[in-house]
Amino acid sequence: MAKSSADDEELRRACEAAIEGTEQKIVLSIRVAKSHGIWGKSGKLGRHMAKPRVLALSTKSKGQRTTAFLRVLKYSTGGVLEPAKLYKLNHLSKVEVIANDPSGCSFTLGFDNLRSQSVTPPQWTMRNIDDRNRLLFCILNICKDVLGRLPKVVGIDVVEMALWAKENTPTVPKQMNQQDGVPVAATATESDLKVTVERELVSQAEEEDMEALLGNYLMGIGEAEVFSESLKRELLALEAANVHAILESEPLIEEVLQGLEAATYCVDDMDEWLGIFNVKLRHMREGIESIETRNNKLEMQSVNNVSLIEELDKLLERLRVPSEYAACLTGGSFDEAHMLQNIEACEWLTGALRGLQVPNLDPSYANMRAVKEKRTELEKLKTMFVRRASEFLRNYFASLVDFMISDKSYFSQRGQLKRPDHADLRYKCRTYARLLQHLKSLDKNCLGPLRKAYCSSLNLLLRREAREFANELRASTKASRNPTVWLEASAGSSHSSHNADTSAVSEAYAKMLTIFIPLLVDESSFFAHFMCFKVPALVPPGGVANGNKGGYNDANDNDDLGIMDIDENDGKAGKNSADLAALNESLQDLLNGIQEDFYAVVDWAYKIDPLRCISMHGITERYLSGQKADAAGFVRILLGDLESRISVQFTRFVDEACHQIERNERNVRQMGVLSYISRFATLATRMEQYIQGQSRDLVDQAHTKFVSIMFVTLEKIAQTDPKYADVFLLENYAAFQNSLYDLANVVPTLAKFYHQASEAYEQACTRHISMIILYQFEKLFQFTRKIEDLMFTITPEEIPFQLGLSKMDLRKMLKSSLSGVDKSISAMYKRLQKNLTSEELLPSLWDKCKKDFLDKYESCVQLVAKIYPNESIPSVSEMRELLASM
Structure with a gap:
């Protein structure tokens, strides 16, 4: 028989080396095969393939307490044992030998502290x-000694284990040194191998009792047939x-039957009575x-009646028109003192109209006759109030403007420029701002005529103010007129007039x-807010537009009307574009015609x-760049038109000056420097002095047009007399x-023409x-x-033999x-001077x-020396000395 791995000392030492430092002592170590497969069923090869492992039983003593462990060790890549798993034996709950294994060598160990009990435990x-x-017996002994209890054992008989342990108690020769030094072989008891017979699973007394019991059953049994016949006889005797x-x-049975019959009669009577009671x-x-x-129907009807009365009371409350409101809506006054009642x-x-709409009113009420009649009544009230309020506001706007126009102190007068002041006008309009908000929520269509009426009235006031202001501005501005003839050839225009100070003109325009x-x-x-346009704010409340430097600013002019947005749905971004288009159309009506007074100032x-x-x-560009809000659409258009008109006027001036330049071409004989050449510098200098902001482009375009015409005209005049053209x-x-x-050093456009003139000068020279x-x-x-x-x-040698x-x-x-x-x-020299x-x-x-003569003469001398080497000609140095002496 092969030696068991439990007796392998090298294996034990390898296990002790693997758990070195844990203070645990190896009791038993044995090689096993680990698998997860189920006997008789197929599984994945990688999952159920047997893997070599070593099971080691170890103990650790701490005082009077001993702890037992089951260690699983595996072989590393180098064949060295290393710890893989560690179980405490005090959690061992079951030892089960696999029944499907024909050899009986496979078993599983169940622990009650595993995290996942659903996972199949490994098979050893x-x-x-x-x-x-040997392994199981050692495990059971340790559990009994250390823990004082045994785990559940399935698939193996404990008695069979005890008999096997008794038959297979090993003996190990031990060397014992006696006093005379002669070694004697002694037989190791069960305690030497950690297996003790006294600590077997079945005690000696229990074993003797079982043997006696078995002996009683086996006495007198010789053969199986004899024993079987004996059992049959005993069975027949017991049946008899x-x-x-x-x-x-x-007799006892008869008595019991009589009692049962009497009980049956009683039960029948009781069943009959129970049937009657059941019916x-x-x-x-x-x-x-x-x-x-x-009762439930009556109670439900009562509850429904109460709820119906409550609903009807609420509906009647909605349908009721308070008398004070009805009087105010149909015939109330719109004076400032009564505006609070009108707003309420x-x-x-x-709120009443919204309350009768389907989203706010139960749909089942919408078709009731009372609701329809009340809705019709409210619509009539709304129509009447909107008509009355609209008529009042149209007359009110017209009366305000008429009162201001009739008072001349509102406008500029002779010798006095009057700054327009609309603070009082806006204050009076703000009284009705909230009324306009409510009119918009009641009927949006009524705002159109009101806006037109406001624009028509205020337009008269604004145009009158602009006209009076522009007239007085021009009358009070003192500036001498400069002639538009700048570059003509005649000497009639004096330079002194060109130098006159006309800054008051641009200051008046500014x-x-x-x-x-x-x-x-x-x-x-103010119009956008007052007339309920939902557009982005033009300027902050009380603020002024960009570009207003020390100009109009009414500190009390706050365009925040102090009203809330009554119709919350009007503030949506989807309506902004439509409102913005309507606003710009209204602003056209509000401000149209005022541009004529601005044009008059520009023309003046x-x-x-010019x-x-x-x-x-x-100045116009600076103001235009400051108007970025969408609600200032008309103002941007006005500034754009002013800019275009100024550009057109300046272009007309440039065209007239260019025409003056071109007239020089018609003169028969021109000598010396043309007049417009010298005067252009004066004109260009003054134009550069007037540049403000982005008007640089305007001046550059004028420079380009002027100089281009000047150069073209100069070339045409020069062609009339080719003999003196270059001079x-x-x-x-x-x-x-x-x-x-x-x-030219500071103006890039003129620098370009300066270089162009320099090149033309060099070519003419x-x-x-x-x-x-x-x-x-x-x-x-x-000759050269x-x-x-x-x-x-x-070739050069042949040239002296040519004709001439x-x-x-x-020579x-x-x-x-x-x-x-x-x-x-x-x-x-004289010809050049002449x-x-x-x-x-x-x-x-x-x-x-x-310099040019010397260059040409030097080339001539070099050529003569090359072609006629023996001929004499004055040298270049002699000619240079001659020129220097003259």
Whole structure:
């Protein structure tokens, strides 16, 4: 028989090494196979494949207390045992041997402290029955000794375990040193192997009793047949005894039967009585149910009647029209003292109408005749009140404006500019702001005529105020008129008039905008709030529009009307666009026509000084950039129209000035610097002084148009006399650069034209100087040009043999051209001086002439030395010295 792994000392030492440091002592270690499969059923291979494990029983003593453990150890990758699981034996509840295992070597251990009892516990399989019994017997002994109880054992007989333990008590030779030192082999008892017979599962006395009992049953039994016959005889004897006992008890049975018969009669009588009572009870129950049904119906009817009365009272309360409200709605006064009663009546009427609508009223009431009649009555009240209120407000708006127009102290008068003040007007209008809110909630269609009436009345007032203010503004502004003729050729226009101070003109225009633009914005904002338009606020309450610098600002002018939004649904974003379109249409009616007075100021300023259009354009742009609210649509349009009108006026001025420039072309003979060249610098300087804000673009466009026309006209005039064209061009381009030098450094647009004039000046200088040089030394440079042309086709050695290019021809040409060269150079200087009208240009032109002549002469000398190496010609240095001495 193979040696059990429980006796493997190396295995025990490996287990002790694995649990080193835990202060536990190994009692038994044995190899097992772990699996999760069920015998007789198929499972996943990876899940139910047996895995080698080692089960070790260990104990730990702490004082008088001993704790027992069951350890599961597994083999690591290197074949070293390492702890895998740890169970306490005091939680061991069941030991079950698998019945489906034919070998009987598989068992499971059940613990009562596992987290998931639904998980199948692992199965442990031993190599043979002896190993199984040895492990289980050791576990049971430890449970009995340490815990004082045994777990439930299933699938194995405890007596069989005890008999096996007695038969398989191992003996281990032990070396014992006696006093004489001779080793003697001793037999190890059960205590030496931690297996004690006295601590077996069945005690010795119990075992003797069981053997005696078994002996009594086995006495006299020789063969199975004999024993079977004996049992049959005993069975027949017992049956006969039972029959005899039954027969002897017959009198008692008769007595019992008589008693049962009497009881049957009593039961029949009772059944009859119970049937009678049952019928009576059934009739009584039906009567009670009928009474309860009638009672429940009466109670339900009573409750319904009470609820109906309450509902009718509520409905009647809704349908009742208070007499004080009815009187107010049909014939009340709209004076300021009675407005509180009117508002209360409006609130009641609005609530009553909403209360009779289906969402707020039960749908079952909606078709009642009383409700329909009351709804019709309320609609008549609403129509009558809206008509009366609308008629009153139309007359009220007209009377307010008529009163203000009839009083001249409201408007600007001769010698006194009057700033429009609408504080009192708005204060009186605010009295009826809440009434308008209620009118809107009652009938939105009534606001249209009211808005038109308000716009029509106020439009008269605003136009009158703007007209009187503009007239007095122009009358009180003192400014000398500048002529529109700036760039004409005649000398009739003096420069002194161009320098007149016309700043009062643009200041007057700015004052017009400063007073009226915030006023118009405030009026637009007040109108939007007062007439119940649901649009974003134009300016903060009491604020002023951007661009108002020290202008109109009424500290008490608060456009917050102090009213709540009565119709909450009107504030939705979906209606904003429609309200905004309606508002802009109404603002057109409110402010239309006032732009004519602004146009009049613009036209008046243009007539005094057209260049002031630049300042007015910048002022207008500044105000336009400040109007960003949607409710100021008309104000933005007005400013945009003013900007366009100013641009048109300035464009007309530019076109007239350009026409003056073009008229210079018609003159037959032009000499020297044209008049518009020098005057343009003055015009450009003044335009730059008037730039404000973004009017830079306007001035740049004017610069571009002016200079383009000037240059085109200059080129046309120069073509009328080609002989002096270059002199004429270089003098005018030089004058343009000299006059605009300072401005070109700060104005990018003029800098571009400055560079263009510089290039044209250089080209004109080059052409004029080349003409003068060729005029004096034509033969010399024509001879050189012939040689250069032939060098493209023949070699330099062949050129002296060509017709007209021989050495003799060269000597004749040099003699005629360079004899008296100093006189030729003097003549060249005189010719250059003769055609110039601007003496300040002569030094620079003469220097350029000498430089170009030396460059051409140097090329000529190099060419002659190359083609005619033995011929003599004055050197370049000699010619440079000659030029320097002159």
